[in-house]
Amino acid sequence: MPYYIKGNKIELLKNGKDYFAAVIQSIKKARKSIFIEAYIFSHDVTGKKILTALKEASQKGIKVYLLLDGFGSRDLSQKVINVIKASKIHFLFYHPKISPYQMKRISLRRLHRKMILIDHEIAYIGGINIIDDMHVPNGKGPRIDYAAQLKGPVVHLISLSMVKLWKRVSWSHLEKSFIPKNFQKQIAEYPNGTKLNFIERDNFRHRQDIEKAYLHAIENAQDEILIANAYFIPGKRFERALIAAAHRGVSVTLLLKGEIDYFLSNATRAFYGKFLKEGITIFEYTKSFMHSKVAVIDGTWSTIGSSNIDPFSLLLAREANIFIWDKSFASQLKKNIEEDIRLGGTEILLKDWDKSHLIKRIKSRIAYFIIRISLGVANI
Structure with missing residues (x-):
């Protein structure tokens, strides 16, 4: 751990x-x-x-x-x-x-x-x-x-x-920072407090830290993976980890954004067919605009932060997440995500996705292709 x-x-x-x-x-x-x-x-x-x-x-x-x-x-x-x-x-x-x-x-x-x-x-x-x-x-x-x-x-x-x-x-910016030298202070522990880990992503020493934290939890999951993420375009290793978890009997549920705010967001749907065939459950949140970046795994591990599960967050941007090891907090967050699913989630079924949604499938492939080309042009 x-x-x-x-x-x-x-x-x-x-x-x-x-x-x-x-x-x-x-x-x-x-x-x-x-x-x-x-x-x-x-x-x-x-x-x-x-x-x-x-x-x-x-x-x-x-x-x-x-x-x-x-x-x-x-x-x-x-x-x-x-x-x-x-x-x-x-x-x-x-x-x-x-x-x-x-x-x-x-x-x-x-x-x-x-x-x-x-x-x-x-x-x-x-x-x-x-x-x-x-x-x-x-x-x-x-x-x-x-x-x-x-x-x-x-x-x-x-x-x-x-x-x-x-x-x-x-x-x-060639400016003074205006930060006092003695800004640090000792912070006392709370008795019976919660175990937390702050993980950031930058372009120096912490380039893959958030993704690695996610992957470690997914690869060790035994019962359930519940992810709610607004911009979900996972890399190959992340994709394989979720499918492998589903194959070993782990319940994998994704709550993704149903409201498309810009064209490249359609790329998320490029994964629907494959994930659904592998037994992963997908919901789209359609009641309002979902911006969540949270997850709960096995009722103990959870995370909240700024990082989407896409190449822009995991490979380029400065991001910050808090990772929590606590059953009570995980239960609270899980209940909230499940409420989001109950009140605003629409389940995507394989039979419907394959037989209909042709325009959505075409848009998703075009958007995914543009993202891959863009990353290649940027030499990423």
Whole structure:
């Protein structure tokens, strides 16, 4: 079993309603510092609430660091950026003005992590951007997504990661980091706390860490694998691992996004025929817009994070997941995923997929082909 840090507290947060309420409360209680990393920061109803809380914190002398992806947050106007900077909030873009559409490796390396750190004591991690639940493609809200609030020794690892990245991006902008030297602090364990492991993906020492953590759990699964992932285009090893699990009698269920927000999302459906023939159960979430990146295996192992199961997350972007070894938390997350399936899931049956859905099958093959070609052009 991979290494886990004991003595932590974790709270599951579903959707922006619960997540942002907890985040704003933590921001208001902050004493020294606030770090935020996000792929998307939208200046909508929710984004304005977060920005107001950050400005109020900055006015109280709390150091606020806001790091956003230059492509994901490209719609943030210069006027809003000027307001942020005027509020004495330290603000940086990760890879500004670099478009993934250029199909260069550097262009596809985005900051996809969604993390918040309060006073180096409390951390939030998951798949939720700074964006309103009802602000979704096709107008079909609310968005379904997950995050977690963390306390305990594992927060120290998140603190080191966020500070390190802020310093690196500051250096690339030829700016000072404005981070005090003695920011680190000792974090006590909680008695009978939860075992957690923070795993990040970067393009240096941790290129395959998240995928390896998934594969280790899948390859050792004995009873059940339940994955809910919005952008699911697995590589060959991941694909083989799921099929092998199904062959040895493990129940494998996938909850995938039914609402297609851009054409390449169709590539997920290129796997349906093969997976269904191998005994893997597939549901599409069609009630609203699903953005989940969570999984539960054998009722004990679970994960929440920013990483999709696609080549952009697993091979290119900066990602961050928390891996949990705890039966109680796994049970809670499983119940939530099963509720998503019950309330909004449509099962994809092999007989229906093979005999109908011709247009969907054609689109999926074209989208998958484009992705493979694009990765080849980018030399990935």
